[in-house]
Amino acid sequence: MLGDIEQGGAILAQFAQAMLEALRRRPRSIAPKFFYDQRGMQLFERICLLDEYYLTRTETALLREHAGQIAALIGPRAELVEFGAGSPDKAKIVLDALAQPALYVPVDLSVEGLSAARRELERAYPGLRVEPLAADLMAPFSLPDRSSTRGCRAGLFLGSTIGNFSPVEARDFLARAARALNGGALLVGVDLVKDPARLHRAYNDAQEVTAAFNRNLLVRANRELGADFDPTGFHHYAFYQPDEQRIEMHLVSARRQVVHLCGQEFEFADGESLHTENSYKYTVEGFHALARQVGLAPGPVWCDRERLFSLHWLAQAAQSA
Template sequence: MTETSELVIEEGVLPSSDDFLRDALAGLTAPRKTLPTKYLYDAEGSRLFEEICGLPEYYPTRTETALLQTIAHDLAASISRHAVLVEFGSGASVKTRALLDAAPHLEVYVPIDISQSALDEAAESLRADFPDLQVVPLVADFTASHALPAAADGRPHVGFFPGSTIGNFSPEAAGHFLKSALATLGADSRFILGVDLAKEPEVMVPAYDDAQGVTAAFNLNLLARLNRELGADFVLDAFAHRAVWNEAESRMEMHLVSRKEQTVHLGGREIVFTEGETIHTENSHKYTYEAIAVLAAKAGWRIEESWVSDPFPFAILLMSAA
């Protein structure tokens, strides 16, 4: 899971019902059934994910937040005066506040997100709390490179990508994002990256399959959304949530498992499930420190400093353009 909705689309354009149907049919008629992760995050899915972030099993949010608060002044000391902070997939900009509090010498904040409403709400709140900060939102797909607003011209650029959102990309896509971020920020920039590190499955699996069943409801909401928006006839009780650690791929996976043989209708098509067949809905890659360093280097970044939390290893990396 991710703290930023993984929507990779054209600037400011949300997926239409036609897009949703096309993507759903393509995934559900594939030899191994899948549904795109981005469709987990409708209004109800986003509400459920906010609940997940507060669960005792879900360590990433509280672990990274505590680490950021601990090292905020160290990060601030590495930021040049008059700098601009560029946050990729900013959402509500919650974690950004620790950095802004510690670095009053930041003069411009550019949050990049595809949600105009999320940007407007976050910008209004930040302008009230940081009146000396220029908040200049950019509505865009944060995974692509973009020209920054004019307010960022002539200033040192610092990128910010917390939340271990990079784990929701495949390693290839993660490398592409890091290259795009470098293209956006420029050759003399720095980049602050949050990465969830691989750890014992006994810790990771419950984070994606909590005892209260909130993550199960989050996953099953995707089928409910197909019913609500596209007229499908999934019986939710006929599917179960499953979270597994795929050691070979170093990733947590979420699946929906068919409890029986059944046929579901969607967009005029019959989709047949065998008992035990799964729909793969999300990946969350967990890196070793060495693996993320190699990935960053290939994208043109060099790790200057790193901080790792204890007891649940989560890394915040300060990188510069190599």
């Protein structure tokens, strides 16, 4: 299955098409999945260590605190699938708690990230089979066939990545994941609605690492697609939109400027933005309602004391009956 990792050319074509469509539409917007080239992943790892960015350390603490309960729900000889895998650090917390895990399938769009994860996990777990899958979570995908000699199949979708989907997209993803897991449960990390000032600090850090992460999308377009963006000519702008319960992240043009991409010319007015990311926040009840729409049965929920973040165990109807 690592042959799927050789899809680098297809992913580049997808990036080019997405950038062209983003620049043509009004208002301009692009999916955040294109942030994560090698430099983007490095910057995101730095974001995860920032004082202002509570999400990663809070979710990691919850996983460590409740790993035993999660492992008991999954059971022995399990097949573990991580959607939007990125760094395997959180998956390793679960793998360490499992009894004889048989298979780990990281699913991600980043070719570089999947290759690095496979090397790291094969060193750390010599008896574990690792089968990376390069796939877009917004499109249909197929997982390896189940083995009758293994235990159940369970999914992880951590990092509040589900917040990058609109509620409709999140519902569609949960339905796709449920079908792919074929009866297995799903553990989802969900950022909770909270004080907007806390959210503002998380996405506007004092060191401006998030700003560099946002602008790196333009750096990537220059390097991979031959564009001529001036990244310094765009401001990072992130704010909380309470009506939608989401953080919006934008790149705002600091002046009137013209950029070229794939032989085409695009003009930005002074103050015009490229909308690069949404990060939806949920209440526990709101996320449960979303899961029930696709036939998933909410189980245990683990939250930190400040109720900043949550982990949700979602069983499939037949499993929960």
